[in-house]
Amino acid sequence: AFFYPDVQTSLLEHLIVDTYGAYWSGFSFAITPCSHYVSGNQTLGRETAAQWLRVAFHDFVTARVEEGTGGMDASLGFETLREEDSGTAFNDSLTFFRPFVNSKVSMADLIAISVSISVGNCGGPQIAARGGRIDATEAGQFGVPAPETDLETTLGYFANAGFNRVDSIALTACGHTLGSVHHGGFPTVVGPEAVSATNTAGGIHFDSTVDLFDPSVVNEYLDGTGNQGGPLVTSFNASSRSDLRLYESDSNATMVTLANQGAGFLNTCKGLLQRMVEVVPKNVKLSDVISPLQVKPVNATLDFDDSGNLVFKGYIRILSSTSSAPSVLTLTTSTSPKPLVLIPESAPGSSVFGVTHFFPFSTPIKPASSFQSFTINGKSLAPHTFPVEASAFVIPSLSSVKSGASTTVDFTVATLSSKGVFKRSALKPSVSVSAPVPQMGTLGPAILGFKDVAVTNVGEKMGYLLWRGSVDVGVLATGNVTVEVISGGVAVDTLLLG
Ligand code: HEM
Structure with missing residues (x-):
């Protein structure tokens, strides 16, 4: 199949642009409307868009920028049992993202792009999206601030990830303009009185516009109006007031600056959130910004x-x-x-x-x-x-994935025979198959790759030689299998089967 400008960009652009209606990707429906909760009953009082933003924060903040490790690498998937990663957001979100993972789209890219999509869909700025993140194969460092974490440690965690005090205060305000703190998950922050029939997880919102990415959290905190900055400011339990400690740590100077920016707050968040999702391990080279294609x-x-x-x-x-x-x-x-x-x-x-x-x-x-x-x-x-590159291609109508106890990928590849002269051995294509498979300890799939899969010539059609091959990829996680024809080390054609 032909992808423009390349396979990865085309697939990620699809998630960003094909939001509703014809050929929608199925990604954004989870957060439409912004208050929607996709992983369970609406009466739980949870919000998927807010969860996605929090997931990205937790993946990012354990980075060690000086060492060039961690950051947006989906290592979070291996860390969800940690005390510092409390709450349902992580497994809810990774379960939702899982079917979208394939050899070209990593879980880490999905976590990053979910920030652009959730913030943009909830009335916030358009955060530039890039691809190319590589999923970690094991857990990363510790270092996510919790409500009871002292100020110095909290600032140390942010500093590990490359964010100074002013950045950290602003980034936290940007994050806490959506969503809630829930009694279920954080009983030491929010008491049982928050639980009701329509709010069974007992969420108290950070601000009075829980489903709007706006400056309310900043204004309400400073003015003592609405939700007064939310439970991490007002908690009955003083040691759980982490937002209060952070916001007050420069005598509210940063919060006042943010309030004075008015709608410009959104622009500050745009810059900081983009910086956040672009903290990646040093071996990662991010793609160009993915722009909607006309x-x-x-x-x-x-x-x-x-x-x-x-x-x-x-x-x-x-x-x-x-x-x-x-x-x-x-x-x-x-x-x-x-x-x-x-x-x-x-x-x-x-x-x-x-x-x-x-x-x-x-x-x-x-x-x-x-x-x-x-x-x-x-x-x-x-x-x-x-x-177009028509010298070789994977034939869609002669390729399929058969799932049973195990999964078989059957494919047929066509290679152009030069001037009708059959050079069967010389034209034998190199074919790679990649499949997302379950991985111990995380909901993020691993990509199992098969290189130089054996093919046999099965005839000729319209100047092409046809080659058939088959791979047993075992148990498939979910998502798409990719079949690629490789020539000179690069893929001349890629077909996604799923
Ligand atoms: C000192 C730093 C921070 C601490 C201690 C902290 C702590 C928390 C806690 C305890 C919750 C409640 C989770 C729940 O009950 O489900 C929460 C929610 C949230 N946090 Fe933070 N957070 C911090 C910074 C950030 C940052 C920097 C971001 C993003 C840029 C962020 C984004 C969110 C979002 C969107 C929610 C709402 C989640 C939901 O409604 O499911 N947080 N945070």
Whole structure:
């Protein structure tokens, strides 16, 4: 399949942009509306968007930036039994993220992106998202502040992760604009009187706008109005007033500055939260910022149709800031001068970035050797040309995942035979298969990789040699299996099966 600008960016962009309606990723529904709790009954008084933000904080804050270890690496998955990681947020969230993990999308990237999505969906700023984080294979350091942690230790923990006092106060206020402290989980902070029939976990909100990413927590703390900064300020138990100790530690100077910023508080949070999710181990190289794509080929693949013809098919997704998208597109491939006219499907999708329209297409390709690019044109749309690599591909209609007690991945790969001359041995493709499998001690899957899977030639079609292979990947966690054709060390084609 063809992914633009690359597999990882395309998949992460999908989670961010395909929010509601057509071809939605299923990621954002968990936090729609922002007050929604996806992992259980609404009467628990929990909020998934707030949980996601807290999860990211706990993964990040045990970093040792000076050593270049820890940070956003999903090591949290191995740490959920620790006292410092109390509460249901961690397993709730990792269970929700788990099916989205594959060899291109790590759990750590999902935790980071969930911050952009939850903050953006709850009325907050758009936090730039990047990919490329690598999941830890074991637990990391200790060092998450708890309500009873003394000030010096708390500031030490933040400093380990590269955040000074001012940053730490502001970041905590940014985090505590969403969500609650719950009696169930933190009985030494919130007493049993918070429990009611519609709030069975006994949550008390940090501010009076629990589902709005806004400056209320700062104003209410300083003015003594609303929730007065929340339970970590007002707890019956003085030793549990960690937010009060932190906010007062510079005589409230930082909180006053944040209050004076007004709506600018959101911008401060945008910067700090982006910094937070970009604290990664030193071996990680983050991708460029993932921007919503205006013109995006989706599920674009080469395949063989029932009559054995080579076809190029998929969708073109147009993202427009208004609901008016071009009503017609044309697609021209390098193999045919005649443009194909594309009409959108009736159901659009939507997100905070605008409305998406999906234009399905299917067109024969002949000869495959001259298929090098395709171009999309539309009214008031700059022409977009996408390069293609058609020398080898995993054939979607001849590849599948069969799940039973064990999981078998059957695939067929096509390799272009040069000028019709069969060089069977020379053209034998190198195929890699990667599968997310359960991992001891964490809900985060491990990626089990199979390199150079044995393939046998099973004939020829439209100038391509066909190669079939099969791998038993054992018990699959959840999520997608990737099959890749490798040439010169790089993947020339990737297909996700799931
Ligand atoms: C001194 C630092 C901090 C301490 C001691 C602390 C402690 C806590 C505690 C005890 C809760 C209650 C959890 C529950 O009952 O489910 C909580 C909730 C929360 N924290 Fe913090 N926190 C700190 C800093 C931060 C930071 C820096 C962020 C994010 C940037 C953050 C984000 C959140 C969020 C979003 C919630 C609400 C979770 C929910 O409603 O499920 N916290 N925090």
